[in-house]
Amino acid sequence: MSTDFLIVMRKDLDEVMRNRYIVSSMATFPVLFSIVIPLLYLFTVPANVTEADVAALGNVLHGYAGMTPRQAMIAFLVQSNLPFYLLMPGVMPTLIAAYSIAGEKKNGTLEPMLATPVKTSDILLGKTLAAVVPSVLITWISFIVYMALINTVTSRSFGFSIVPDPQWAVALAITGPLIAILSVYASIMVSARMSDVRAAQQVSAALVVPIMGLFVLQLFGMITLSLDIIVAISAALFVLDIVLIRIGTLLFRRDEILTTWG
Amino acid sequence: MIETQALGRRFGNYTAVEGLDLSVKAGEVFGFLGPNGAGKTTTVRMLACLIRPTAGTARVDGLRVDDPGDARRIRRTVGILTERSGFYDNLTAYKNLRFYADLYRVDRRKADARIDDMLDAFGMSRWKASAVGGFSKGMRQKLALIRCLVHDPKVLFFDEPTAGLDPESARYVRDAIVRLKQDGRTIFLCTHNLDEAERLCDRVAIVNRRLLYEGTPERLRDAAYGRRIIVRLERMMGQVHNAVSGLDAVAAVEESGDGMILEVRDPDRNCADVVDAIVRAGGRIRSVGELRHSLEDVYMKLVGDRCEH
Ligand SMILES: Nc1ncnc2c1ncn2[C@@H]1O[C@H](COP(=O)(O)OP(=O)(O)O)[C@@H](O)[C@H]1O
Ligand SMILES: [Mg+2]
Numbered sequence: 001m002s003t004d005f006l007i008v009m010r011k012d013l014d015e016v017m018r019n020r021y022i023v024s025s026m027a028t029f030p031v032l033f034s035i036v037i038p039l040l041y042l043f044t045v046p047a048n049v050t051e052a053d054v055a056a057l058g059n060v061l062h063g064y065a066g067m068t069p070r071q072a073m074i075a076f077l078v079q080s081n082l083p084f085y086l087l088m089p090g091v092m093p094t095l096i097a098a099y100s101i102a103g104e105k106k107n108g109t110l111e112p113m114l115a116t117p118v119k120t121s122d123i124l125l126g127k128t129l130a131a132v133v134p135s136v137l138i139t140w141i142s143f144i145v146y147m148a149l150i151n152t153v154t155s156r157s158f159g160f161s162i163v164p165d166p167q168w169a170v171a172l173a174i175t176g177p178l179i180a181i182l183s184v185y186a187s188i189m190v191s192a193r194m195s196d197v198r199a200a201q202q203v204s205a206a207l208v209v210p211i212m213g214l215f216v217l218q219l220f221g222m223i224t225l226s227l228d229i230i231v232a233i234s235a236a237l238f239v240l241d242i243v244l245i246r247i248g249t250l251l252f253r254r255d256e257i258l259t260t261w262g
Numbered sequence: 263m264i265e266t267q268a269l270g271r272r273f274g275n276y277t278a279v280e281g282l283d284l285s286v287k288a289g290e291v292f293g294f295l296g297p298n299g300a301g302k303t304t305t306v307r308m309l310a311c312l313i314r315p316t317a318g319t320a321r322v323d324g325l326r327v328d329d330p331g332d333a334r335r336i337r338r339t340v341g342i343l344t345e346r347s348g349f350y351d352n353l354t355a356y357k358n359l360r361f362y363a364d365l366y367r368v369d370r371r372k373a374d375a376r377i378d379d380m381l382d383a384f385g386m387s388r389w390k391a392s393a394v395g396g397f398s399k400g401m402r403q404k405l406a407l408i409r410c411l412v413h414d415p416k417v418l419f420f421d422e423p424t425a426g427l428d429p430e431s432a433r434y435v436r437d438a439i440v441r442l443k444q445d446g447r448t449i450f451l452c453t454h455n456l457d458e459a460e461r462l463c464d465r466v467a468i469v470n471r472r473l474l475y476e477g478t479p480e481r482l483r484d485a486a487y488g489r490r491i492i493v494r495l496e497r498m499m500g501q502v503h504n505a506v507s508g509l510d511a512v513a514a515v516e517e518s519g520d521g522m523i524l525e526v527r528d529p530d531r532n533c534a535d536v537v538d539a540i541v542r543a544g545g546r547i548r549s550v551g552e553l554r555h556s557l558e559d560v561y562m563k564l565v566g567d568r569c570e571h
Pocket of ligand 1: 259301
C-alpha cells in the first residue's frame with residue numbers, strides 16, 4: 001500500500017487553505033446552518049403556539065409527547081434540520097475538488113505530476129480525501145456547535161434540552177461521508193470536461209435539489225426522515241459511490257487525462 | 263539509451279506520429295526538430311510514459327514504454343521539462359519542488375539538500391520561500407529545470423525549453439543543457455530553433471509526423487546539398503569551366519560573376535585536384551572557400567519538400 005496519496009492530499013490542502021474564495025465559501029456553511037438558522041428558529045417560534053398549531057402539522061409531532069406545544073415545535077424544527085447536515089458534506093467537497101482539478105488544468109500541473117511514478121489511483125485518492133476530510137470534519141464541528149447553541153438557549157429559557165434523534169448519528173457518520181464521496185467523483189468528472197469552477201456549481205445544484213427536497217417534504221409532514229429511511233438512503237449512496245469510483249478510476253488514467261481533458 | 267521501433271500515435275483518426283525509428287545513445291544530446299504540430303510533444307510523452315503508443319514500441323534504458331511495470335521504472339529514470347512549466351501558483355518555490363521530490367520518493371534530507379544546491383546554482387535561492395505565482399517566465403523555467411532534476415534522472419526530455427523566453431534566460435537554459443551533458447546525462451531536446459540544435463546537439467532528427475532525417479548536423483547538411491566549393495577567379499574563362507566540369511569529382515558547376523560554385527564530391531579528398539585543374543586550364547585564383555548552408559536551409563528544404571507532397 002503506497003502512501004503517495006498523503007503527499008497529494010497534503011499539497012491539495014495546502015493550496016485550499018491559501019484560496020480565499022474556497023475558505024470563505026466553506027466558512028459560510030457552518031455559520032449559516034449552525035448559528036443563523038437555529039437562532040432564527042428559537043426566536044421566531046412564538047410563545048403562543050397552541051395545540052391546534054401543532055395538530056396542523058399532522059402526525060409529525062407524535063414523537064414529542066410530554067412537551068408543551070412550543071417545546072414540541074422547537075424540537076421538531078431542530079430535528080428537521082438534519083438535511084442541512086447532509087447538504088454541507090455534499091456541497092463543500094465540490095468547491096475543493098472542482099477547484100483542484102480546474103486549477104491543475106489551468107496551471108498545467110497535471111503533466112509534471114503525471115510524469116512522476118505516482119499511481120493515478122493515489123492521485124485520485126489524495127484529491128478525494130483532501131475534499132472529503134475537511135468537509136466532513138466541518139460538518140461534524142458544525143453539528144456540535146448547533147446542538148450546543150440550541151441546548152444552551154433551550155435549557156436556559158425554556159427549561160428543556162434536545163437530544164438528537166438516533167438517525168443523526170447515522171446521517172453524520174455514514175450518509176454525509178457517502179454524499180461527500182459522491183460529490184467529489186461527480187465534480188472530478190464534470191471538471192474534467194469544464195475549465196472552471198462552474199463544474200462545482202453544477203454538481204452542487206444537482207445535489208441541492210434532492211436534499212432540499214427531503215427537507216421540504218419533511219417540513220410539510222409528507223415524509224419522516226426516520227432511521228430506516230436514512231439507512232436506506234445510505235445503502236443506495238453506497239452502491240452509487242462504488243459505481244462512480246469505478247468510472248472515475250477508469251477516466252483518471254494518464255493517457256485520458258492528457259489527451260481528452262483538454 | 264532510447265530506441266523506438268515503428269513508434270506511432272493516433273488521436274481518433276488523426277495520425278500524429280507514424281513509423282518512427284530512432285536510436286539515441288547514452289550521453290548524447292539528441293535534437294528532435296520539426297515544425298509546430300510535427301508530433302514532437304506526442305513523441306516525448308510516449309517516451310516519458312505519459313501516453314501510450316498506438317503502434318510500435320520504444321525502449322528507454324532497456325525498459326519498454328508499453329509495459330506497465332517498466333513504465334513506472336522509466337518515469338523514475340527520466341526527467342521531463344514539459345512544454346508548459348506548470349506550478350502551483352500559491353505555493354512557494356520550495357513547496358512546489360518538495361511535492362515533486364516526494365512523489366519521486368527522494369529521501370527527505372537528500373531532497374532538501376539537492377533543492378538548496380540547485381536553487382543556488384540557478385541563482386534562485388532568494389526566491390525559495392516566495393509563491394511561484396509572482397515569478398517571471400524565465401524564473402519559472404529555471405524552477406522547471408530544477409524540478410526535472412530533483413530525482414537525479416539519467417535521461418532528460420526537454421520540450422522546447424527556450425520557446426518564449428527572453429534571450430538571457432534562453433542562454434541560461436542552453437548553458438544548463440551543456441552542463442547536464444557534461445554530467446553524462448542523455449538529453450532528448452525538442453526544438454524548432456535550428457541554431458540551438460546545431461550548437462547543442464550531437465545528432466539531430468527532423469520529423470514531420472514521420473522521420474525525415476537522422477544524423478549529425480554536418481551530415482545533414484551534406485546529405486541535403488552536398489558540400490560546395492566557391493572559387494573566385496581574376497576573370498572567368500570558358501576553358502576553366504570546361505576543365506572543372508570534366509572532372510569526376512565535380513557534380514555540378516554554376517557560374518556566378520567572376521567565380522564558380524562547384525558541387526564537389528568528397529571535397530576533403532578532391533578539392534586539391536579541382537584547384538590543380540583550374541590552374542592548369544589557365545585560371546588565376548583569387549580565393550577558394552567552402553559554401554556552407556545553414557541547418558535552417560536544410561530544414562526548410564526537408565520539411566518544405568514533404569509539405570508539397
Ligand atoms: N489529445 C489530442 N487529440 C487530438 N489531436 C492531438 C492531441 N494531441 C496532439 N494532437 C495533434 O497531433 C499533432 C502533433 O501534436 P504535437 O505532438 O503537440 O506537436 P508538436 O509538439 O511537434 O508541436 C498536432 O496536429 C495536434 O493537433
Ligand atoms: Mg509541442
